[in-house]
Amino acid sequence: MPQQSEHPRRCPVFSHAAARRRPLARCLLLGLLCLACVALLRPTPAPAEPIRLTVGVESIDYPPYGSFRNGDYEGFARDLLDSFAIEYGYVMIYVALPVKRLYQEFLETRTLDLKFPDSESWHRSRRKGLNVRYSEPVCTYTDGILVRPGDLGKGMGAIHTLGILAGFKPWLLEPPIDPKSIRLSENLSISGLLGKGLMGRVDGVYANVEVARHLLAAMGLEDKLVYDPDLPHASGFYRLSTIKFPLVMREFDEFMRTRRELVQSLRRKHGLDR
Template sequence: MQRLRVRLCLLVALPLMAASVARAEHFVIGVEDVDYAPIMSTVDGEFRGYARDMLDLFARSHGHSFEYRPLPTRRLTVEHLGARVDAVFPDNPAWEADAKRGQHLAYSAPAVPFQDAVMVPADKRDQPLHELGIVRGFTPKRFLPLIEAGQLHVTEAGDPARLIRMALAGRVDGVHVALPVARYQLAQLGQPAALVPSPALPAATYEPHYRLSSIRHAELVTQFDRFLREEQPALTELLHHYGLDERLAPAVSPVSPARR
């Protein structure tokens, strides 16, 4: 892992430092305090995963220092609008839209491509779903018509690991979670094939979702966008390292954000 970080750092450091338009600074980045490994997780207060390595790589390339502040999902926007953090990751214009109304936030381009799926027991893949497990604080907007019609009931859990165990125990019919996160958790349990994507509720590509945002540092977001464009080879290698380049086939069209 350390060798990978050094190699990726060398790939981006020189070209991006030469192109930097803003001076090196210290920034406090608000991040979600949620176990969404391998995309991101917080272990003993330490932010980890692909998102951490990606942001660290970006910071080093411009000489910035990032301090990560894990916060509950619902508090991120409050802390951001209150100027208690300099930027937030992940964020999206559609999340907490009412609270942000009238505010001028800068958002980066999509930063983390992945697919969300409803994972169901492999031996029950063709059965109808009535009870759907979701991570607390995440709103499955594409399923709202089914929920409002009473055809689908939602049960919440604090993190994907608990959701996966609920599905394996038969407490819910399926769980709504990022596909690489589900695969990671199943591998950790030694049951990689126990849950599969539901054919009844197909996977959705959420590339528009995870963005960097800032209400006070638009120049940081501009730098990050350039980083995403110019360092695709390094980021592709990092995605592969975390298993985030695996997709379902065939791919499906992007849909509206499923959180908050």
């Protein structure tokens, strides 16, 4: 007779129970797979659209601060504002306008969200009653009078006709200029204005000193017109401004404080670290 095994055979009852559990396990597994597929197929919420901000800028060649060339805005201001926008989730739309219209669009019709450059001392009468918010200083500027080297040191007595950029007024210069004692000659571009000075069609050119230096250097004429610090001039800070979005201004100030190294590197890049 065959030897009996030392281990008892599996009871048929247990085999049937195991067989019943296998379909149940399969069902549970299939259910979990279905739930996973549903979760994967469910559309994920689209990321929020970044807020678009319109920035009013001057439609003039104003290096190194900001220039509107070939339909695009470029320069220090563009690099700085784009860096801020990327970090805080904004998209900057640059709207280049002539200076006079820029003030109208920003202060009166208020179709612009931000303005650069700006200063609380410009067109004070037009700002009365408006809650314009200004950023902390972005960069310094000096507006002064450039003359031919032979006229350096001759004083205001030698300035009979002063060349200025259209939309700009020299009445903020210190000491003040008597508007009755001098003739103004306007030009739509600083390059054209400098050309008048170089040709002797005006006795002096009122301009941002850094901008004039950049443009003259680009023409290879850096020493042909020189800044006379003894003539009336004005210094201050360029700022970003807004009427509509004070929160953006607080964020921009925070950016300027926390990203000092980045801001300084942009100043160096554009020659504004002197």
